[in-house]
Amino acid sequence: MTNLEEMLNWADNWMVAQTGEPLTPIQEAILKGVWQRQKYPQIAKDYNCSESYVKKEAADLWEKLRDELGQDLKKYNFRSKVEKKNRVSEISHLHDSFLQIDNVICNQSIQTIKDTQHRSPSNSNSPSSKNQPTIIDLTEAPELTDYYPRPTEESTLKQWILEDGMRLVTLYGLSGIGKSALTVKLIQDIQTEFDYIIWRSLGNPPPFSTLQTELYQFFSQSQPNPCATLIAYLRSFRCLIILDDVQNLFKSGEIAGQYLAEYEEYGKFFKQLATSSHRSCVILLSWENSRELATLEAEKRPLRSLHLQGLETLAAEQILKDKGLNDETQWAELIRLYQGHPCWLNIIAATIQELFNGNLSLFLSNPTELFLGDLEPLLLAHLERLSDAEKTVSGWLALQGEAVEISPHPVESGLSKSEFWQAIQSLARRGLVEKLSVESGYRFLINPVFQHYIQSQLT
Numbered sequence: 001m002t003n004l005e006e007m008l009n010w011a012d013n014w015m016v017a018q019t020g021e022p023l024t025p026i027q028e029a030i031l032k033g034v035w036q037r038q039k040y041p042q043i044a045k046d047y048n049c050s051e052s053y054v055k056k057e058a059a060d061l062w063e064k065l066r067d068e069l070g071q072d073l074k075k076y077n078f079r080s081k082v083e084k085k086n087r088v089s090e091i092s093h094l095h096d097s098f099l100q101i102d103n104v105i106c107n108q109s110i111q112t113i114k115d116t117q118h119r120s121p122s123n124s125n126s127p128s129s130k131n132q133p134t135i136i137d138l139t140e141a142p143e144l145t146d147y148y149p150r151p152t153e154e155s156t157l158k159q160w161i162l163e164d165g166m167r168l169v170t171l172y173g174l175s176g177i178g179k180s181a182l183t184v185k186l187i188q189d190i191q192t193e194f195d196y197i198i199w200r201s202l203g204n205p206p207p208f209s210t211l212q213t214e215l216y217q218f219f220s221q222s223q224p225n226p227c228a229t230l231i232a233y234l235r236s237f238r239c240l241i242i243l244d245d246v247q248n249l250f251k252s253g254e255i256a257g258q259y260l261a262e263y264e265e266y267g268k269f270f271k272q273l274a275t276s277s278h279r280s281c282v283i284l285l286s287w288e289n290s291r292e293l294a295t296l297e298a299e300k301r302p303l304r305s306l307h308l309q310g311l312e313t314l315a316a317e318q319i320l321k322d323k324g325l326n327d328e329t330q331w332a333e334l335i336r337l338y339q340g341h342p343c344w345l346n347i348i349a350a351t352i353q354e355l356f357n358g359n360l361s362l363f364l365s366n367p368t369e370l371f372l373g374d375l376e377p378l379l380l381a382h383l384e385r386l387s388d389a390e391k392t393v394s395g396w397l398a399l400q401g402e403a404v405e406i407s408p409h410p411v412e413s414g415l416s417k418s419e420f421w422q423a424i425q426s427l428a429r430r431g432l433v434e435k436l437s438v439e440s441g442y443r444f445l446i447n448p449v450f451q452h453y454i455q456s457q458l459t
Contacts, residue, residue, distance in 0.1 A: 004035055007082055014068060026057045034078050037165050076163040080193050080238055134191050135222060141199040144184040148315035148342060157186055160304050161281050162193060168273045170284045170293060173308035173431050175378060176343025179285045183242055195237040201244045208265035239280035246286035252385045256426040257291035267292055274303045289429040307431055310340025323349035327360035337370060339449060347374050370452040379453045389415055393423040394446060398454035403436045403443035
């Protein structure tokens with residue numbers, strides 16, 4: 001793997017070859033900072049200058065380097081472009097010196113050899129060394145048909161993966177909320193930043209050893225000299241792995257995010273990804289967040305979790321427009337009632353067409369009663385996974401009718417303080433409970449659609 005010193009040496013030699021002048025101190029500071037994934041304010045602070053000065057010098061530097069690294073060069077993709085360049089291609093004459101790339105497959109060792117008269121051909125096995133595009137396997141990914149934009153979430157994920165260098169990202173939320181669609185769209189936008197991309201569904205999870213072998217074979221099929229282990233590939237190449245339906249690795253009937261005994265090796269692998277140095281990223285798509293990964297995230301490890309919620313109003317309105325609903329003035333109310341959840345809105349809009357010929361006013365004629373209909377099996381699938389304590393707490397929350405504080409905990413629940421708080425935490429990790437900020441701290445509210453369903457089951 002290319003290191004900081006080798007990158008600076010390459011950049012300095014390139015600048016000498018192009019301009020006759022070496023890197024200036026501020027240019028070196030910018031390259032060093034960006035390589036270490038620092039932002040401009042931090043670079044300015046370390047260099048003891050203004051942020052505006054850093055930005056001005058950086059813009060000039062990127063403009064110079066675009067001739068070598070591509071016109072799409074930006075701060076966030078500088079490191080990946082240099083690593084690819086130095087890993088896979090011959091470097092042109094550098095004045096009286098030459099940079100030779102000796103790309104050894106597993107450790108991507110890059111050696112700078114000066115004062116040589118001739119270059120040896122590169123023996124790199126990286127796909128891009130042969131001018132090949134990213135190697136992608138999305139055979140198990142869902143087809144992206146109708147996509148409703150999520151600009152905020154798209155920006156956040158790109159920031160984490162491309163700029164912040166997160167090694168593990170968990171995208172969790174209710175079934176049908178759009179986790180897979182968002183990830184497919186994300187791949188379309190960032191695929192050129194990776195050497196390999198592979199999507200695997202855990203709808204019927206294999207033993208971890210089987211998945212490990214499958215991933216290893218995917219990476220090694222294009223390599224004449226394979227790496228020794230899967231983690232070696234993740235260190236030597238820029239790989240993106242997406243694992244869908246991760247909730248199937250977890251126990252049902254217990255606190256969220258606890259691994260089934262036969263899948264504990266997955267948990268060890270995810271922990272290794274978060275705690276070991278490598279260049280790749282694994283995205284986990286799940287109904288619930290892992291308890292263990294939530295702990296590692298709290299320890300400031302290079303992993304993040306994003307709770308995916310409903311669509312913004314404009315995107316949700318597009319669903320209703322596509323479904324041919326009239327009474328546009330009431331679209332906002334329907335979106336509010338069903339939380340902007342794309343799957344729920346599609347199902348309810350289909351019901352409105354089926355029963356009321358698209359007349360939304362007739363459907364909303366009784367605003368005090370929320371119609372669930374075909375949503376009930378989807379809601380039940382989530383509630384069946386709850387622990388006994390979670391069922392007790394969700395039932396209690398459903399009867400409150402408003403967001404509530406949890407200290408002191410309600411003794412009428414029959415649970416100890418520890419049991420009650422743990423159940424609240426677990427329900428939040430399933431996306432069933434929302435945390436609202438108030439002056440005194442936080443209040444907690446169960447998802448209104450689930451609240452209505454639970455109330456209907458209690459009567």
